[in-house]
Amino acid sequence: MTRYILRRVWYMFITLFIIASASFFLMKMLPGSPLKADDKLTEEQKAIVLEKYGLNDPVPVQYVKYLGGLAQGDLGISFTFDSTPVTKILMDRIGPSAQLGAQALLIGSVLGILLGLVASIYRNSPIDYFATFFAVLGTSIPNFVFAGLLQYVFAVQLGWLPVALWGEFEHAILPTIALAISPLAVAARFTRTEMVEVLHSNYIITARAKGVAESGIIFKHGLRNALIPLITVMGPMAVGLMTGSMVIEQIFAIPGIGEQFVTSVVMNDYPTIMGTTLLFAFGFIGIILIIDLLYGLIDPRIRLAGGK
Amino acid sequence: MKKKLTWLLALSLVLSMFLAACSGDKETADDTKKPADDPKVEEVEQVLNFINGDTIPSMDPSMATDEYGFQFLGTIMEGLYRLDENAKVAPGIATKHEVSADGKTWTFTLREDAKWSNGDPVTAHDFVYAWQRAVNPETGSEYGPYMMGGVIKNATAVNKGEVPVDQLGVKADGDYKLVVELENATAYFESLTTFGTFLPLNQKFVEEKGDAFATSADNLLANGPFKFESWESTSQKWTLIKNADYWDAATVKLEKMNYQVVKEAQTAVDLYEEGTVDRAGLSSDLVDQYATHEDYVVTPQTSVFYFKINQTKNKALANVNIRKAISRAFDKQALVDEILNNGSIVANGLVPRDFVPTPDGKDFREVSGDLVTFDVAEAQKFWEQGLKELGVDKLTVEFLGGDSDTSKMMDQYISNQLQKNLPGLTVTLKPVPFEQRLDLDTKMDYDVQFAGWGPDFLDPYTFLNLWLTDGGNNKMGYSNPEYDKLINETATTLATDNEARFANFLAAEKILFEDAAIAPVYQKATAQLVSPKVQGVFVNPFGATYEYKWSSVGATE
Numbered sequence: 120m121t122r123y124i125l126r127r128v129w130y131m132f133i134t135l136f137i138i139a140s141a142s143f144f145l146m147k148m149l150p151g152s153p154l155k156a157d158d159k160l161t162e163e164q165k166a167i168v169l170e171k172y173g174l175n176d177p178v179p180v181q182y183v184k185y186l187g188g189l190a191q192g193d194l195g196i197s198f199t200f201d202s203t204p205v206t207k208i209l210m211d212r213i214g215p216s217a218q219l220g221a222q223a224l225l226i227g228s229v230l231g232i233l234l235g236l237v238a239s240i241y242r243n244s245p246i247d248y249f250a251t252f253f254a255v256l257g258t259s260i261p262n263f264v265f266a267g268l269l270q271y272v273f274a275v276q277l278g279w280l281p282v283a284l285w286g287e288f289e290h291a292i293l294p295t296i297a298l299a300i301s302p303l304a305v306a307a308r309f310t311r312t313e314m315v316e317v318l319h320s321n322y323i324i325t326a327r328a329k330g331v332a333e334s335g336i337i338f339k340h341g342l343r344n345a346l347i348p349l350i351t352v353m354g355p356m357a358v359g360l361m362t363g364s365m366v367i368e369q370i371f372a373i374p375g376i377g378e379q380f381v382t383s384v385v386m387n388d389y390p391t392i393m394g395t396t397l398l399f400a401f402g403f404i405g406i407i408l409i410i411d412l413l414y415g416l417i418d419p420r421i422r423l424a425g426g427k
Numbered sequence: 428m429k430k431k432l433t434w435l436l437a438l439s440l441v442l443s444m445f446l447a448a449c450s451g452d453k454e455t456a457d458d459t460k461k462p463a464d465d466p467k468v469e470e471v472e473q474v475l476n477f478i479n480g481d482t483i484p485s486m487d488p489s490m491a492t493d494e495y496g497f498q499f500l501g502t503i504m505e506g507l508y509r510l511d512e513n514a515k516v517a518p519g520i521a522t523k524h525e526v527s528a529d530g531k532t533w534t535f536t537l538r539e540d541a542k543w544s545n546g547d548p549v550t551a552h553d554f555v556y557a558w559q560r561a562v563n564p565e566t567g568s569e570y571g572p573y574m575m576g577g578v579i580k581n582a583t584a585v586n587k588g589e590v591p592v593d594q595l596g597v598k599a600d601g602d603y604k605l606v607v608e609l610e611n612a613t614a615y616f617e618s619l620t621t622f623g624t625f626l627p628l629n630q631k632f633v634e635e636k637g638d639a640f641a642t643s644a645d646n647l648l649a650n651g652p653f654k655f656e657s658w659e660s661t662s663q664k665w666t667l668i669k670n671a672d673y674w675d676a677a678t679v680k681l682e683k684m685n686y687q688v689v690k691e692a693q694t695a696v697d698l699y700e701e702g703t704v705d706r707a708g709l710s711s712d713l714v715d716q717y718a719t720h721e722d723y724v725v726t727p728q729t730s731v732f733y734f735k736i737n738q739t740k741n742k743a744l745a746n747v748n749i750r751k752a753i754s755r756a757f758d759k760q761a762l763v764d765e766i767l768n769n770g771s772i773v774a775n776g777l778v779p780r781d782f783v784p785t786p787d788g789k790d791f792r793e794v795s796g797d798l799v800t801f802d803v804a805e806a807q808k809f810w811e812q813g814l815k816e817l818g819v820d821k822l823t824v825e826f827l828g829g830d831s832d833t834s835k836m837m838d839q840y841i842s843n844q845l846q847k848n849l850p851g852l853t854v855t856l857k858p859v860p861f862e863q864r865l866d867l868d869t870k871m872d873y874d875v876q877f878a879g880w881g882p883d884f885l886d887p888y889t890f891l892n893l894w895l896t897d898g899g900n901n902k903m904g905y906s907n908p909e910y911d912k913l914i915n916e917t918a919t920t921l922a923t924d925n926e927a928r929f930a931n932f933l934a935a936e937k938i939l940f941e942d943a944a945i946a947p948v949y950q951k952a953t954a955q956l957v958s959p960k961v962q963g964v965f966v967n968p969f970g971a972t973y974e975y976k977w978s979s980v981g982a983t984e
Binding site: 151168172199207278382385 | 481482484485486487490492493564565566567568569570572573576586587638639640641642659660661663664687688689690691693694697698700701703859860861862863865866868869899900
């Protein structure tokens with residue numbers, strides 16, 4: 120197990136290196152420069168400013184320098200925020216995004232699993248139809264539409280919750296619900312489909328014949344097996360949720376990282392683009408590793424290659 | 428089995444706790460409501476709550492390049508002068524100045540009671556240090572060389588590293604006299620001294636802070652009406668409070684300004700309606716809904732938008748009649764009314780309305796008049812003439828524009844108008860992100876491009892120097908020796924004769940449109956909801972958008 124994890128971590132670094140390199144060269148292909156007064160400076164003046172940021176060096180030289188900094192854990196200084204290290208920007212911005220994402224994932228997945236479970240148990244009943252309808256709605260309507268609707272109803276019309284901004288706990292409620300709709304719908308749909316299949320499996324029929332209690336059948340034999348495909352889907356979704364939804368952050372004026380990433384791309388803030396990309400990649404690869412380990416916990420039949 | 432049930436139960440419990448918290452104590456939510464909800468408090472509390480469109484990327488006067496940087500620099504700091512309600516210079520750190528007969532030497536007398544927020548006096552040395560820092564190539568400033576180059580003596584040479592920084596034409600004569608040497612007599616230099624790049628800096632403090640300078644409230648010094656109570660470069664909310672050390676603190680009525688970053692116009696309006704903020708910008712799609720709101724305010728601005736017509740790529744556009752036809756063939760009034768819908772006004776010239784007065788006190792735009800208007804019949808006459816000269820009966824022109832929804836809609840509208848009014852014209856649209864547009868502009872790789880310009884100082888030169896032959900912003904192959912002569916004279920031989928300068932500006936602007944070098948479209952305005960309690964906030968024609976020194980909170984009753 121330890122050997123497996125160590126090998127996976129090693130692969131993780133290789134993957135990150137490939138992502139960092141690919142992102143670096145792709146980023147260099149972006150049009151324009153990080154200069155903000157591009158249209159006001161002579162070519163000579165531009166060159167003087169670019170010199171300060173080391174952007175007059177040939178791209179391979181910039182690449183080597185960047186990797187050198189990266190090896191020492193230095194993501195560089197943002198071009199947008201004067202003298203501000205990229206690590207500080209990421210630290211400042213990841214908090215709200217991760218909090219919202221985690222809350223949305225928790226609520227969405229738990230409620231979704233419960234909804235899917237109930238729907239599968241009471242298949243072809245009004246409860247099942249409602250769950251299916253809700254799941255279709257949740258997957259087909261973008262979350263920013265829900266966000267606008269929630270904001271209008273609960274903040275503007277009813278005044279129960281703040282319209283937007285960040286700071287107090289109540290500020291997080293509406294964006295969390297808006298973000299939770301999608302994982303809830305996905306979890307409900309997967310759980311229902313898998314449970315319906317699992318509950319008709321031979322081993323379930325055997326268990327019933329042996330007189331195992333229904334709750335035991337559903338939770339111990341059914342849900343455990345039904346969760347495997349769900350975890351596969353929910354992993355990447357978790358990364359997406361925790362790295363911030365640009366639109367939701369914009370609607371609720373939340374100082375998250377999703378919105379910051381888009382801004383840095385628009386502004387050609389190279390160090391911030393790279394830092395954010397690597398953070399997202401790290402999160403994604405980390406989650407995939409966790410999922411692989413979870414498989415083994417949920418289903419002992421899944422053995423880790425090389426695991427002893 | 429028990430384990431699984433426990434697991435499920437635990438998750439449900441966590442969830443129900445969260446949901447219980449969601450339906451939380453209403454009192455907590457109410458605590459965040461501002462005291463302004465109580466009219467009695469409102470009368471005395473000098474606190475305003477505003478929205479900012481984005482973070483403030485830099486509060487370093489040498490490094491600031493954007494609207495927000497210059498806005499807050501102008502709020503917490505003060506240069507030689509600042510602008511008053513009528514965009515006239517009002518006393519700042521300087522109380523008066525004298526100009527030599529040749530207009531090249533300006534001697535400013537500084538007040539002796541101005542202090543930094545750490546108690547240090549503001550002296551002439553602070554200006555010398557700051558201006559040298561702005562053009563020092565090691566600083567990597569963009570606005571330093573842009574604003575000072577060609578104005579302050581040796582600024583360009585210092586920036587290129589050709590002469591040492593102490594050769595910059597700015598010297599301290601004792602602590603309270605600042606002597607500035609200019610390259611040429613510069614009529615608008617007085618207004619330049621109000622701009623962020625020309626603010627003073629406390630050398631000891633800046634060097635002590637090093638890289639951390641201007642990255643947070645603790646790493647900044649104020650010498651203006653307000654100072655930051657809380658702010659970091661990445662902050663999405665911050666607070667400004669009255670600066671008790673400001674030399675004219677007695678004039679400043681506002682005690683506090685709270686800012687929140689909100690980018691979504693609908694959210695901003697909802698926050699305004701909720702009473703959380705005192706001002707909210709309206710996007711064009713919200714204007715119809717709020718135009719009848721009692722707090723609806725339209726503020727004209729001094730940015731002008733136009734089409735640059737590149738004469739080098741598509742040879743048809745080198746024909747003056749074709750350019751004249753294009754600049755007259757689309758309905759600008761319908762564009763500002765239907766598409767922009769935010770109070771923007773039609774532009775029939777380059778220098779904006781209500782920007783700068785002529786020496787006899789009339790508005791420049793009014794004196795210069797409408798130089799190119801929407802006129803289909805005239806456009807078609809020029810069009811036929813142009814096609815005949817080119818020996819063709821149809822043309823294809825590419826329009827380069829922005830990729831925002833409004834930009835796309837606007838370009839689509841204009842292309843439809845042009846194709847309808849100019850038979851045989853095919854317009855292909857090319858919407859691209861801003862950075863890519865700049866790239867294509869630099870390479871002159873476009874036919875017609877939608878662009879705009881906001882002034883950097885209070886003089887027609889800020890707009891009219893854009894089109895000098897081979898000027899850094901020309902990038903469209905326009906060249907007219909007569910135009911060049913007229914504009915260059917305003918900065919050289921006529922620099923000290925304002926009447927003659929303005930005569931040249933008026934003549935040059937006429938030439939620009941006789942040549943149909945550009946096609947003006949509109950002058951920008953912003954539509955906002957502004958609480959009636961916000962009083963005495965002036966909108967500047969350039970530099971910091973808003974001036975808060977003379978602002979106050981009035982009763983809304």
